[in-house]
Amino acid sequence: MNYPVWQLGFPGGLLIAAVAVLHVFISHFAVGGGAYLVLTERRAYAHNDSELLGYVRLHSKFFVLLTAVLGAVTGVGIWFTIGLVSPEATSSLIHTFVWGWAIEWVFFFVEIAAALIYAYNWDTLDRKTHLIIGWIYFVAAWLSLVVINGIITYMLTPGRWLETRTFWDGFFNPTYWPSLWVRTAMAAALAGMFGLVTAMRERSPLRERVVRWAGWWLVLGIAALLPLSRWYFHDFPAYSRAYFGGAHTAVQHALRGGATCAGIALLLAVVFALLRPKMMNAVVVAVLLVAGIGVMGSGEYLREFSRYPYVINSYIYANDIRMAELLGITANGVAKSSPWVEMNADDSNSYGRQLLVMECGTCHSVESYRGMRKFARGWDAKFASELLLHLPVVRETMPPFAGDEHDRAALGGYLASLAPATPSGANEKELGQQVFAIHCSMCHSVGGQRRPLDLKGTDPDAIVGMVGSLHDMSPDMPSFTGSDVERRALAVYLSSPSQ
């Protein structure tokens, strides 16, 4: 409300996700890879293995090229992106944690300097000093994770901060520790994964030695992820743990996808890195990398999704509206609350469209991702505007609509204009099925997981009566706005849905 909305044509949340997944994939490698570099170097010295030393020298150059350039710049990229998509939340984070970020910046600075010195001074520094610089790098990199982890986890579980508003309560919040160890384990796994990437340039028998060594990092990292992520998810807020229950297909996909990717990575690493290192090749490494992105991406997706309907739990909603502002906006209307929307007396659809952008645009588009034209098929204006009163019930992940009656009418009218459709069918039951799809399916299923309506065998006349008094049955239900014929058809369908 406070800020203009960047109208991309697709939800801004997607943009954040794209930049963030790329960044975390590399930045976790930047942490784990630091330890991998020094420990590999030390191993080479201990075994007097000049070939291994040659490998780790090459790997250090690759490491700097990937982490200090793409890793560091995409990190700044997340900042840019969240500032563009969720300025209110970004501002809030900066005000709460500016000194956390300043401290992280010190580590970042040391990290970059140490990485460059480490990678380009193999011949100028003696072994001991070179190893020390490597350790300085790793410690600084891990400490930057230690700091940023407090800020990321705060968004999902601000804990006592909500009452005290103090830095430390927000920082050491309920998911701080499990998240730190999950990320550390992931960092170790990625160190191994990228260790395999450069190992592919080496020849036998060094190649097998490196593959097995890197394989252990990968296997131990992924194996540790399993118990650690259980601990992590267990500490999620109760409301978001419920999302894992099965009603949200996207969550199920992410959970299964992430677990499958982790399983594949573990299996491939055990077989091709530990048992048969001779058989490790570029294709397997590529599959491992894809699986790694899968694990990382699903983990981040689950964390972000679990935060819905908030961007900062119980403080700022996902659409960048502060909880504290909600009542004011509902009382005064959006047009009085935001200078960025333009009310046009002749064109209420244009106003409605602006409201959609402002209140729903972080997650919804009109045409593309979570496109409203698809969802709003067949809605009429009255139904849509009434539905807006119940958004958190329609989906637990949605923030309440912020606006007055006039705003709801405008947005409802706009939504109804997106895909007007009159339900029709070859027979009464088919018609009823369509009516169900339009009026009930956002919240209910027939025989499914989501608030199933089991009215099989109920007298259609009784159902007709129920449909006429939905609002009395539950204050969370909008009233039925279809015609009498449609109501009757719906009743017939619900009383005998199968066949």
Place this chain on the structure above:
Amino acid sequence: MNLPIPHADPMPLPAPVWLLRTLLLLTFFLHVLFMNCLLGGTAIALVSMLRRKSSAFCARLAGELGRLLPSIFAFTITLGVAPLLFLQVMYGQFLYASSILIGVPWLAIIAVVVVAYYGVYFYSMHKQSGMTTAVLALVVLLLASIAFVYSNNFTLMLSPERWLEIYRSNAGGWNLNWSEPSLLPRYLHFVLGAFAVSGLGLLVLGLRQKADDYRQWLIEQGSMLFTGATILNFGVGFWFLARLPVSTRLAFIGGNGFATALLGIGMLLPLAAIAHLIMAKANKSPQRQMVIGISCGVLTVAVMVIMRDVLRNLALAPYFSLNQLPVAPQWNIILIFVVLFVAGLATLYYMLRKVAIGSRMQTAAAQKAE
């Protein structure tokens, strides 16, 4: 008129304004020095590459810059993060709004930085050729365009009266701040300044060489670049001044004592720098005068950074003052930051010292072998 300026964040500033401003200006000053050496340095490398066949010095300089530029790039970015952080905490409601209005070019900076950064590494890691020259030319172009987008955003954040019009003309972020009268002179002023500072960089590079013709050549080139760019910049600077809103302009020419004094010092310092560089040329032992000249040049940058900040606060004065923000300092965390910052500097010093000792020993060993 009702301007669409977002409300400041309801949370208080986590540090007193003087501390945040000091850190903003200090880190921005360091960022500007590196950024100038990056933009100017890649341009110098490009010219050197184009002339490398006719001049052995140019070929040598091109090679030397190839080794330096990746690190300069790294520190430009690293040092840029801190001022952006402090800027957001104080001026977030202006910066976020203007960034959203030019969202596409603003976010494109990230992709462009990545490409330019890899371009610099490509140049650094490959033999001198037509290909590396072409890549370098692209890098210069990309860096210059990044600077342009920054000029756009940092002028637009000062002009809330233009925001609604821009937003209504394109809400997708495909905008720049073309209607800003001071945009071009401001951009040119800063880019020319970058060339001048990179001239100082050449001088430093020269002073670190053994006494030979190459050293002399570097010093001459550096002095010429600094002097030429600075003289041109006087003209562009006046153009910039003339394009500022009347009230701001008047503040700089007498209306506001501090702003006027800064402008005066900002004009005297570069003149002093040029004078010392000229005197150094006539002098037999020029080292000392050159160091004074370089210091005057670097101080000019510091003064310009403060002037830029004064300009920002003057421009925002009708709508906003930093002193109106509530403050609740988080002293215990600030203390941790200061301790870690000092420890970080010590670590940096330790590492650089080790590298310096190592390189010296390596050079000594190489000479012995010869």
